[in-house]
Amino acid sequence: MSTNPLRVKNGPPAKNKRVSLADVARHAGVSANTVSRVVRGDPEVADSTRANITALLHEMGYRPNYAARALAGKRTGVIHVLMAAPMFHGHGQTLLHVLNAASDAGLSVSISNVYMSDGHVTSNAIPFRVDGIVILGGQDPVIEMAMKLARTTPTTLLLSSETTIDGVSTVSVDNVLGSRVATDHLLRGGVTDIVHLMGPASWNDAHQRRKGFEEACAQSDASLNVEIIECGSWNAVDGFDATYSMGRIPQGIVASNDQIALGAMRAVRELGGELPHDTRVVGFDDEAGAQCFSPPLTTIRQPFDRVGRTAIRQIVDLIAGRPPQDFIIPPELVIRTSSQIVTHYE
Secondary structure, rough: OOOOOOOOOOOOOOOOOOOHHHHHHHOOOOOOHHHHHHHOOOOOOOOOHHHHHHHHHHHHHOOHHHHHHHOOOOOEEEEEEOOOOEEEHHHHHHHHHHHHHHOOOEEEEEEEOOOOOOOEEEOOOOOOOOOOEEEEEEOOHHHHHHHHHHHOOOOOOOOOOOOOOOOOEEEOOOHHHHHHHHHHHHOOOOOEEEEEEEEEOOHHHHHHHHHHHHHHHHHHHOEEEEEEOOOOOOOOOHHHHHHHOOOOOOOEEEOOEEEEHHHHHHHHHHHOOOOOOOOOOEEEOOOOOHOOOOOOOEEEEEHHHHHHHHHHHHHHHHHHOOOOOOEEEEOOOOOOHHHOOOOOOO
């Protein structure tokens, strides 16, 4: 016999019938309003009551009717994530942390892809009314979209270099600082012949990282041989082709991401060089497995976990009526063998 005072055996709902708040309330022996407060995450509900109702919600298979909530003019408890860029490493990691942070905040998440293979974004983005929108960007077309969406729905734009967008909160990583730190790391180690393998020109990140590279070189007191080569994509193959096409081995390479760095390292070997004896390499991202490159890759670690958590905090604040803010999060240099200074002995 159950010792749970809230549970009342009235039999399960009919098969295929959608479980309602009233059904759960009837089984729990409480009011539908109390169940609704638990679903909304109301902190005023007693812990024991919350635990019992939460267990029943799972057991009975309750699923919120978001469309009905929207029609009633209430908050849905749902935010929508727009994938407005290709699913590269950074976007995948950021999405994962957005989902985790949303769950911790008691929010459900819907997702749609608005990025087309030709690089354009579609405008028919949101399938139903939601409480907030998170855009994973990286390219210019999303700015106009973010401004339009923000007129009616709290909106946060992630991974874009743009700030002070009317009505939009932004969360980004400081790409300029990261690239400047990466370049300065090589220059302080005595590198004077240095190459930047820039990402594709259609990406804001690529331009920001090039800017950081150029700033670090301009601030150096040494006489430098500087070269910038644009890669056609973020992929290792383009990193290989760009490096191999030089026909020579520079002292240092600052790559715009880790995959480009991986291709560059292979090209250096094909050209007869050794790492880090002949060339020192720094990447950007610290993607999974970067420490297993040969040699392990020095890189700039992007704090995607902080980006995801900050995005959800911003959405919650916007929903509560607070003004939009811009957050630029500093990255971190992770030093490994690929940039190690090697002493040559005669």
